[in-house]
Amino acid sequence: MDKRYGIFLSGAFCAFLGVFLVAGAVTPDKTFSPLENRNLQQLPAPSVKTVLSGQFMSDFETYVTDQFPGRDSWMDLKARTERAVGKEENDGVYFCTKDTLISRFDPPDAATVSKNLGYVDQFAAKAGVPVYFSLIPGAAEIWSDRLPAGAPNASQKAILDQAAASIQNARMYSTYDALEAHKGEDIYYRTDHHWTSLGAYYGYTALMDALDMEPVPLTDYQKTTRSTEFYGTIYSSSGVRWVAPDTIDTYVPDTGITVTSYTYDSKGVPVEEARKLYDTSFLTVKDKYSMFLGGNQPLAVVRTSHTDAPKLLIVRDSYTDSLVPFLTAHFSEIHLVDPRYYKLSVADYIRKNGIDEALVLYSVPNFTSDKNLVWLTK
Numbered sequence: 001m002d003k004r005y006g007i008f009l010s011g012a013f014c015a016f017l018g019v020f021l022v023a024g025a026v027t028p029d030k031t032f033s034p035l036e037n038r039n040l041q042q043l044p045a046p047s048v049k050t051v052l053s054g055q056f057m058s059d060f061e062t063y064v065t066d067q068f069p070g071r072d073s074w075m076d077l078k079a080r081t082e083r084a085v086g087k088e089e090n091d092g093v094y095f096c097t098k099d100t101l102i103s104r105f106d107p108p109d110a111a112t113v114s115k116n117l118g119y120v121d122q123f124a125a126k127a128g129v130p131v132y133f134s135l136i137p138g139a140a141e142i143w144s145d146r147l148p149a150g151a152p153n154a155s156q157k158a159i160l161d162q163a164a165a166s167i168q169n170a171r172m173y174s175t176y177d178a179l180e181a182h183k184g185e186d187i188y189y190r191t192d193h194h195w196t197s198l199g200a201y202y203g204y205t206a207l208m209d210a211l212d213m214e215p216v217p218l219t220d221y222q223k224t225t226r227s228t229e230f231y232g233t234i235y236s237s238s239g240v241r242w243v244a245p246d247t248i249d250t251y252v253p254d255t256g257i258t259v260t261s262y263t264y265d266s267k268g269v270p271v272e273e274a275r276k277l278y279d280t281s282f283l284t285v286k287d288k289y290s291m292f293l294g295g296n297q298p299l300a301v302v303r304t305s306h307t308d309a310p311k312l313l314i315v316r317d318s319y320t321d322s323l324v325p326f327l328t329a330h331f332s333e334i335h336l337v338d339p340r341y342y343k344l345s346v347a348d349y350i351r352k353n354g355i356d357e358a359l360v361l362y363s364v365p366n367f368t369s370d371k372n373l374v375w376l377t378k
């Protein structure tokens with residue numbers, strides 16, 4: 001009986017593997033995962049170099065994992081199983097209260113943080129215009145009360161304190177205080193790492209205070225709901241599929257506002273492309289946050305009808321995309337530079353384009369890991 005049972009189990013296991021082998025063979029490879037919002041590994045071609053270095057096997061293992069039949073369902077099952085046995089984290093994402101997913105913030109590399117702060121200070125010293133600087137704390141800091149009890153979570157406030165103590169040439173202001181004061185509101189998405197338009201509004205009020213400008217009261221705006229089906233980057237990476245979607249709202253109308261994006265061809269020649277403050281075509285795809293300004297780009301210029309107002313340049317990450325609409329009430333032009341893609345001198349750009357004020361604005365997680373801020377010193 002035991003022998004026959006063993007044979008049965010072996011046969012069942014082989015049949016199980018056979019089913020997935022056949023399924024994998026007949027199912028076309030996918031190039032992109034909408035749920036994970038990333039490109040998937042394709043079948044690698046072996047070469048002497050990649051085989052000897054081990055790169056081929058590494059790529060092949062990733063290929064098998066990425067193209068495994070029913071991958072999305074298995075990821076969901078894995079996350080549900082881990083939750084059922086008491087785990088409160090999956091792939092660096094905490095299962096938090098109020099139907100919230102929050103990425104764990106690990107202690108950053110101290111050398112990278114110090115270097116990046118130094119780059120900002122060097123940029124401020126050579127920019128030729130007043131430079132303001134702020135770091136945006138993420139949900140892991142402001143919504144830390146939603147985290148599982150005892151969840152490891154490094155202090156983002158400590159990074160802010162370090163910046164305040166070390167920056168000499170830029171005018172640092174606090175976005176933390178404005179967000180902390182409204183932590184009970186929907187200032188971050190529950191499934192994405194960005195702040196919401198409401199959170200961006202409070203960040204805007206902090207900047208206006210630093211610039212000695214009067215912010216437009218929130219009550220003067222009419223909220224427009226753009227989507228009620230937004231699942232963001234944290235949802236994509238977590239494997240979690242049971243949380244409710246987020247809502248994307250906007251407050252500022254886009255009337256009289258133009259956006260021009262500048263990229264560069266293979267010869268380094270700038271190429272202009274018309275963009276929009278709100279590109280609603282992105283609401284039909286997974287990456288709905290790219291509705292703001294049309295997503296990542298090296299350089300963009302937002303022009304308003306306030307032609308006699310000053311010009312602002314922002315060295316930024318993607319948090320700025322949903323902040324910009326509020327700034328259109330105060331500036332004639334808003335120039336947006338992303339050092340991940342823009343490798344020219346920002347100080348020269350400021351001089352050539354008549355910029356009046358500059359701002360360096362990053363989320364804490366992005367700032368502490370970014371390797372491109374060195375370009376600010378050019």
